[in-house]
Amino acid sequence: MTDVFIGCGSNIDARLNLRWAIRELGHRFGGLRCSPVYQSPAFGFEGPDFLNLVIAFETEADADSVEAVLSELENARGRDDADRSGSRTLDLDLLLQGDRVDAARRLPRDDILRYPFVLAPLAELSPGLIHPVTGIAIGDAWKECAQGEVVLTDVGALDAA
Numbered sequence: 001m002t003d004v005f006i007g008c009g010s011n012i013d014a015r016l017n018l019r020w021a022i023r024e025l026g027h028r029f030g031g032l033r034c035s036p037v038y039q040s041p042a043f044g045f046e047g048p049d050f051l052n053l054v055i056a057f058e059t060e061a062d063a064d065s066v067e068a069v070l071s072e073l074e075n076a077r078g079r080d081d082a083d084r085s086g087s088r089t090l091d092l093d094l095l096l097q098g099d100r101v102d103a104a105r106r107l108p109r110d111d112i113l114r115y116p117f118v119l120a121p122l123a124e125l126s127p128g129l130i131h132p133v134t135g136i137a138i139g140d141a142w143k144e145c146a147q148g149e150v151v152l153t154d155v156g157a158l159d160a161a
Contacts, residue, residue, distance in 0.1 A: 001058040001059065001060055002058065002059060002060070002097055002098040002100075003056060003057075003058055003096070003097075003098055004029075004056065004057055004058070004059055004061075004066060004094065004096065004097050004098075005054055005055070005056050005094075005095040005096040005122060005125075005126070005129075006025070006054065006055045006056070006057075006066075006070065006092055006093065006094060006095060007052065007054055007091075007092070007093040007095050007109070007111065007118050007121075007122075008021055008022075008052065008053050008054070008055055008090075008091070008092055009050050009051065009052040009053075009088065009090075009091040009117070010050065010051055010088060010089060010090050010091065011042060011047055011048045011049060011050040011051070011087050011088060012048070012087050012088065012089045013089065014048075014050065014051040015051065015158055017077050017089050017090045018037070018051055018053065018090075018158055019158050020077065020090075021055075021073055021077075021090055021092060022034060022055065022158070024073050024076075025055055025057070025069075025073070028069055029057045029059050029061075029069075030057065031057050031058060032055050032056070032057050033055070033056045033057070033125060034053055034054075034055050034056075034125070034157070035053045035054040035055075035121035035122065035124045035125035036053065036121065036124055036154050036155070036156050036157060037051050037052065037053045037121070037154075037155050037156065037157065037158055038051070038052050038053065038117055038120050038121055038152050038153065038154055038155065039051055039052075039152070039153045039155050040052065040116070040117040040151060040152050040153070041151055042087070043115065043117075045086055045087075047086065047087045048087065050088075050117065051155070052117040052118065052121060053121045053158075054095065054118070054121040054122045054124075054125050056125055056126065063094060063097050063100070063102070063105050063107065066094055066097070067094055070092040070093070070094060071092075073090065073092055074089075074090050074091065074092055077089040077090040079091070093109055093111065094106075094107065094109065095108060095109045095111070095112055095118065095122065096108045096109070096112070096129075096132070099130075099132040100132065101132050101133060108131060108132055108133060112131065112138075112141075113131070113134070113141060113145075116145055116151075116152050117152060119138070119141060119142050119145055120142055120145075120152055120154075122138050122142075123138045123139045123141070123142030124154075126138060127139025127142070
């Protein structure tokens with residue numbers, strides 16, 4: 001079994017879409033661990049704030065199989081792949097698959113160290129996790145990132161629905 005970390009975000013009916021994604025990922029992979037949810041402004045375009053979290057689980061599925069499920073779930077919620085620079089009903093990204101480093105698969109995902117809305121929930125969920133390229137603990141990377149100007153609000157767990 002390999003630990004997998006998924007970045008989840010939405011800024012259209014965000015609570016509804018993220019709750020749905022958690023349920024569906026739980027049905028497909030079981031045993032989910034979820035970070036708190038963070039709210040942040042849209043990045044790179046004008047739009048409603050995003051809600052983001054990281055979900056972790058163990059699986060024997062390979063990266064292609066995990067990515068296929070993520071794409072299926074995004075599409076089921078009306079994700080428009082033609083417009084990757086706007087609001088999103090559901091955005092699911094494979095961030096890490098164990099300690100696998102694979103540039104063609106974008107593993108580990110560059111977004112981990114680039115965006116606070118990815119790094120903060122990942123650090124909250126698994127602070128001792130070692131980034132497979134930098135060798136730095138995710139919690140330490142977040143402490144360093146949080147020293148700068150970060151516009152991010154911890155809104156806790158998603159309310160039940």
